[in-house]
Amino acid sequence: MGNAYYEVTRADGIKIKAGYGVAATCEQEGCDEKIDRGLGCLCGATPGGDEHGCGGYYCGHHLYMSLDEQVGDLCGECVAAYRRKHPIDAT
Ligand SMILES: [Zn+2]
Numbered sequence: 625m626g627n628a629y630y631e632v633t634r635a636d637g638i639k640i641k642a643g644y645g646v647a648a649t650c651e652q653e654g655c656d657e658k659i660d661r662g663l664g665c666l667c668g669a670t671p672g673g674d675e676h677g678c679g680g681y682y683c684g685h686h687l688y689m690s691l692d693e694q695v696g697d698l699c700g701e702c703v704a705a706y707r708r709k710h711p712i713d714a715t
């Protein structure tokens with residue numbers, strides 16, 4: 625078993641196959657980078673989406689560090705929204 629393969633229901637109600645055993649392509653428009661649906665490619669910390677992440681899967685070029693372990697890495701859109709709510713403390 626493990627996390628190689630499982631099903632998640634995304635925020636839009638669509639069930640998708642996920643896990644690092646599932647081959648996929650980056651969901652960023654215009655990007656066809658080969659990725660897998662493991663947590664390492666996930667936007668947010670919870671498969672299917674959570675408070676900060678949309679649950680999409682992106683390549684390393686299109687995932688950005690939120691700098692918060694609880695939040696995980698985020699796609700461009702989600703990290704922009706997250707930064708608006710949580711500006712980086714410049715001190
Ligand atoms: Zn996202």
Ligand SMILES: [Zn+2]
Pocket residue numbers: 650651652655656657682683684685686
């Ligand atoms: Zn990409």
